[in-house]
Amino acid sequence: MQGLLPNPIPVFKEDIPTPALVVNLDLFERNLQKMADYLNQRRISFRPHAKTHRCPTIARKQVALGAAGICVAKLGEAEVMAASGITNILITSEIVGKSKIKRFIELAARCPSLMAVVDHPTAIQDLAEAANAKKTTLNLLVDIDGGNHRTGCVPGRAAVELAEMVCSSPWLRFRGLQCYAGRAAHSIGFEERKKYSRERLAEGLESKAMIEKQGIPVEIFTGGSTGTYDIDVVVQGFNELQAGSYIFMDLDYRRIGSHTGDSFMDFEYALTVLTTVISQSHVGLATVDAGFKAFSTDKPFVPELKSDPGVKFRWAGDEHGILELEDARQAIKLGDRLEFIPPHCDPTVNLYDFIYAVRGDRVEEIWPVQARGMSQ
Amino acid sequence: MQGLLPNPIPVFKEDIPTPALVVNLDLFERNLQKMADYLNQRRISFRPHAKTHRCPTIARKQVALGAAGICVAKLGEAEVMAASGITNILITSEIVGKSKIKRFIELAARCPSLMAVVDHPTAIQDLAEAANAKKTTLNLLVDIDGGNHRTGCVPGRAAVELAEMVCSSPWLRFRGLQCYAGRAAHSIGFEERKKYSRERLAEGLESKAMIEKQGIPVEIFTGGSTGTYDIDVVVQGFNELQAGSYIFMDLDYRRIGSHTGDSFMDFEYALTVLTTVISQSHVGLATVDAGFKAFSTDKPFVPELKSDPGVKFRWAGDEHGILELEDARQAIKLGDRLEFIPPHCDPTVNLYDFIYAVRGDRVEEIWPVQARGMSQ
Numbered sequence A, B: 001m002q003g004l005l006p007n008p009i010p011v012f013k014e015d016i017p018t019p020a021l022v023v024n025l026d027l028f029e030r031n032l033q034k035m036a037d038y039l040n041q042r043r044i045s046f047r048p049h050a051k052t053h054r055c056p057t058i059a060r061k062q063v064a065l066g067a068a069g070i071c072v073a074k075l076g077e078a079e080v081m082a083a084s085g086i087t088n089i090l091i092t093s094e095i096v097g098k099s100k101i102k103r104f105i106e107l108a109a110r111c112p113s114l115m116a117v118v119d120h121p122t123a124i125q126d127l128a129e130a131a132n133a134k135k136t137t138l139n140l141l142v143d144i145d146g147g148n149h150r151t152g153c154v155p156g157r158a159a160v161e162l163a164e165m166v167c168s169s170p171w172l173r174f175r176g177l178q179c180y181a182g183r184a185a186h187s188i189g190f191e192e193r194k195k196y197s198r199e200r201l202a203e204g205l206e207s208k209a210m211i212e213k214q215g216i217p218v219e220i221f222t223g224g225s226t227g228t229y230d231i232d233v234v235v236q237g238f239n240e241l242q243a244g245s246y247i248f249m250d251l252d253y254r255r256i257g258s259h260t261g262d263s264f265m266d267f268e269y270a271l272t273v274l275t276t277v278i279s280q281s282h283v284g285l286a287t288v289d290a291g292f293k294a295f296s297t298d299k300p301f302v303p304e305l306k307s308d309p310g311v312k313f314r315w316a317g318d319e320h321g322i323l324e325l326e327d328a329r330q331a332i333k334l335g336d337r338l339e340f341i342p343p344h345c346d347p348t349v350n351l352y353d354f355i356y357a358v359r360g361d362r363v364e365e366i367w368p369v370q371a372r373g374m375s376q
Helices: A025-041 A056-064 A075-083 A098-110 A121-134 A157-167 A182-186 A190-213 A226-232 A327-331 A345-349 B025-041 B056-064 B075-083 B098-110 B121-134 B157-167 B182-186 B190-213 B226-232 B327-331 B345-349
Strands: A020-024 A070-072 A089-091 A115-118 A138-145 A172-180 A220-223 A271-279 A285-288 A312-315 A321-324 A337-341 A354-359 A362-368 B020-024 B070-072 B089-091 B115-118 B138-145 B172-180 B220-223 B271-279 B285-288 B312-315 B321-324 B337-341 B354-359 B362-368
Touching (some): A025 A226, A056 A070, A056 A075, A070 A075, A098 A138, A115 A121, A121 A138, A157 A172, A157 A190, A182 A226, A190 A226, A271 A345, B025 B056, B025 B226, B025 B354, B056 B362, B070 B075, B075 B098, B098 B121, B115 B121, B121 B138, B121 B157, B121 B172, B138 B157, B138 B190, B157 B172, B157 B190, B182 B226, B190 B220, B271 B345
Parallel strands (some): A020 A354, A070 A089, A115 A138, A138 A172
Antiparallel strands (some): A271 A337, A354 A362, B020 B271, B271 B337, B285 B321, B312 B321
């Protein structure tokens, strides 16, 4: 098992052992700054989703540019981020089961700003009992289904009842609502995304009004994504954005389309997988050292060669990809180091222990993906 | 970043934090023994492919039952395995590039039994120069394309020339041939697999005869897979099997079919991903805490609920899966812990730091996946 840094530490990009995760620092910093500026100007709270990077170094950079804190999907990620000094963490997935509740309360005792979401009376009851036993205050948001039927309660009456239930426990603190319209993030076409997101947010905001009518203040209304960042933040009542992928971008996000009908290019491709051509025995083919263990494989499209999107990539098992070369053939040869844009950034990053942050031909920094694999 | 063991160490299966990789020890040990017996009885050398498990503990168990050594796909895996005391390692992918050649020679100096494959004159030349500079003997096999056009030279004259080139360097030792018919492993239908594998092996064995005719002994002829274990080992001249997945099995292997036309069930489903139902707000649906970061996603089929294959699983992002419940609905509720058979074992294992080895309701051992992520 590797330590916190690779050994030896590469000085130049050409020394990085492949396959490797590479961030182009110029592009990454522009992405980071662009979203920060957009939200700071509009005085919208920003809580970037750290499930994208699982990397405390990046979380710190986001906070340094004004983020209020971070989101994580899982308790295991929250533990790593908190141990790295990140405070104000929201865990966006429900915490269920005795041993997880125990860990959550232990973490909350160390990090009083920690928040989690709930979507079921049983879960609230379990948390209330455990919090009471340990005399620890827990900050909770009620999670409202944003249309995916994945997590979150049904909007409306159910949300009000859950909020009331949270308020009725002396050790639980109701902080607000989470409403993530996951399908909106990846809907193709700006108008389509806008329509879908607005409908889901309207349901969530109606629940908010109903809860406030009961005299319960709703401090936080959090949700949204890279795909809806400029759609959600202008909605009255929505006050915290959870975008994650904007820092890296990926092929999936490009295809969702922009205002103008073109590709979604609001943010730049800062993340690539660096590979090496390790075999070339057949005319028109070349094999790179990166396959299912080097790229996400959950989308119906393949990695794209950054320098020449016309070269076709074909999966060739756990450790290999085959390039089908036509005109480009002469340009690619054994030993070449090629960069690919991954289909989906989050699960790609989760395969690696390090991110090599590169400027020009230099490795400027190496960022450990410390919460890699921490889905528990 | 986690250490070599989880903290706390779960005593019972019900204490394992989810999502988690679980091995049923009774089934796993039967798989291990069955393949060992099959090959020991036939006096075929066995070199199980450790890319499946990336786990030195399992490699040691395989060697204890008679395996001659192990295969790994990448140099990074070989370094971890060697550091864990495993000797006699074959790296089955081509090693290309200065820094990798340097690492390979350093490892070969520590592990004189280490072997690698070559498929290109340039690569042999680079290895010869580096070996000469460091006065280190390198054991090499010539890799022959088994039909995938992924790695390996064209069978026949090209293979002979590469073997001769290896023999012409004083620091390179030609040990034999690798011929892996990857497509045969996953062809559906026993007769189809047999036909395809036999054709590819015939080409490889013809190359072997041509090399031997030049007075060059071919000690090793290695290849094959779980899907062709009982097809390849009866071929005259084939003397080393590289099967990997037999220890765990997966949905992909079931579908390739057996002798009798049924599912391929020569080995049992020993590997599962243990999950928890964390949300249930909608009639007929339940959400588990395992998605793209908990399962392989490279196959066109989804994880299967071990206790009830009739329950439909639907991907719901990085961290979640949604179960569509019909008759089974009453049986599944919030907090339930459910086990799924992964679509593809190798890339699933590569997502986890530990394998929990379970017998009955007890966690008997915990095996660190020490070479996880070591694709470099």
